[in-house]
Ligand SMILES: Cc1cc2nc3c(=O)[nH]c(=O)nc-3n(C[C@H](O)[C@H](O)[C@H](O)COP(=O)(O)OP(=O)(O)OC[C@H]3O[C@@H](n4cnc5c(N)ncnc54)[C@H](O)[C@@H]3O)c2cc1C
């Protein structure tokens with residue numbers, strides 16, 4: 298039997314199928330080729346039907362891994378990631394990954410099985426109310442208990458996940474719905490066209506106001522957030538910046554959406570951003586915020602945030618307008634479309650005086666940098682990240698975990714292209730990196746993919762090493778091993794009198810751990826060894842792990858303490874010899 302031909306025929310000719318077959322047929326119709334999941338009783342009919350459809354199922358080792366893989370797939374490709382799990386513990390294990398996707402607006406569809414509709418609500422074996430549990434962390438969810446409703450629910454889930462502000466959607470399907478049958482009519486199951494919120498209309502007046510603010514500004518800054526890559530507005534943002542000679546500051550999730558090497562790129566803003574960026578924000582007279590949501594890691598205390606600046610906010614979600622920061626002009630809509638409308642009203646400006654002022658302020662601020670320290674036998678995480686950037690030519694997808702190494706990656710790996718930094722920003726989920734990297738590799742099989750994870754976070758989902766081996770995929774893994782839950786230790790050092798309670802970390806020998814999975818690896822103790830180790834990993838035919846034994850008590854500088862103002866950054870103590878040399882920029 299030619300299963301592929303049958304699967305496609307279902308899409309054009311209404312056919313009676315089981316509910317389980319409808320699940321896969323609908324996914325095929327939505328263009329899905331890979332799903333990440335883990336089977337169990339309540340989803341077994343769906344797994345049984347898989348063999349008839351041209352979809353590759355990646356068997357994960359923990360359902361959290363499935364949701365992070367679907368998320369990483371979505372972040373790397375811009376398409377919807379799909380995760381699948383059974384009822385009860387399978388479904389609850391997905392929740393951390395769903396919340397991670399929700400906080401960062403990632404399009405994802407999760408499919409869970411549930412007990413038969415007749416016994417729903419009876420505390421049946423492995424029954425949980427997963428639609429109730431995920432209500433606050435999904436954009437929408439469905440409980441489906443009839444085979445005839447499955448196709449429409451899944452198709453709506455895809456539309457909701459991708460329209461407006463993207464986000465995760467869960468479809469929970471009872472076992473009797475999977476086992477029942479219905480006429481599968483893919484075209485008829487199409488949801489009504491997405492109708493944007495009535496507020497999603499850009500007023501001509503607002504465009505004129507925005508253009509006038511830009512024309513009259515002396516010290517403007519463009520903010521590049523995650524919405525820039527989500528809307529594919531890289532060109533439009535660049536045109537705006539270049540035409541009006543406006544410098545650009547990026548959020549963590551905006552990194553890559555404006556080239557790091559561009560002369561107008563100032564760098565990252567916020568808690569661990571560059572001092573000169575935060576100083577410029579405090580001094581600016583206009584902020585043009587593009588697809589970013591003024592997260593508290595970005596603003597510090599709101600009481601003193603960018604007080605001198607008028608604010609233009611271009612944002613697809615009306616709920617974000619005036620949520621954290623009051624703005625003067627709101628342009629609500631898809632960023633790319635709004636900028637297309639705004640750009641004809643923008644003419645050339647001379648921005649040189651303001652750019653010079655910012656440039657002059659860099660000298661005193663650039664005291665965080667340690668990449669130029671002589672090789673004194675100490676290995677700093679910054680060295681590792683910076684060397685990785687140089688050796689890969691920046692042409693890799695880097696997937697980080699959460700903690701100090703994540704911030705060093707943001708500071709020392711210079712991203713030129715969107716979707717090349719994959720990181721959990723809003724939820725800050727440890728354990729994200731390894732599974733998300735697997736998802737990214739499936740999305741971009743020809744790209745070089747690097748995991749950068751801490752010794753803590755890596756252990757949270759290290760079981761997915763087996764998935765890498767079973768799927769025979771090439772991922773390079775850099776564990777930044779500082780023997781601590783480093784970011785928490787840093788907070789203890791700065792704010793809790795160095796009371797290192799529960800942050801020193803005993804770990805297994807990661808090289809042996811990888812070896813036990815059939816993945817080769819080496820430990821690296823000095824900077825002199827970094828380059829050859831990285832090359833060894835890159836040229837290995839399969840996955841490879843590097844265990845970087847770095848300085849234990851190094852801290853990420855600069856840092857804005859929680860609740861402090863952007864102007865109150867903690868700088869690296871003692872400037873010499875940590876000054877940055879301009880030629881290494
Ligand atoms: C340890 C740690 C430290 C951190 N430190 C920093 C830091 O120093 N600096 C920093 O910047 N971040 C930092 N973060 C990340 C921070 O918590 C936020 O996740 C990040 O700032 C959010 O960036 P964003 O607003 O660009 O993206 P998101 O939170 O993803 O928001 C994107 C916005 O764009 C909108 N949008 C989406 N699509 C479109 C579209 N098509 N058109 C228009 N708008 C659209 C969305 O509605 C949303 O409002 C840190 C995180 C961790 C874990």
Ligand SMILES: Cc1ncc(C[n+]2csc(CCOP(=O)(O)OP(=O)(O)O)c2C)c(N)n1
Nearest residue numbers: 700701702725727751752753754782783784
């Ligand atoms: C699931 C989860 N639990 C706890 C935290 C709080 N937390 C943030 S950073 C961090 C330490 C991370 O340690 P490690 O993975 O070793 O990275 P490092 O900071 O040392 O680079 C912790 C515990 C978190 N972000 N996520």
Ligand SMILES: [Mg+2]
Nearest residue numbers: 751752781783
């Ligand atoms: Mg650590």
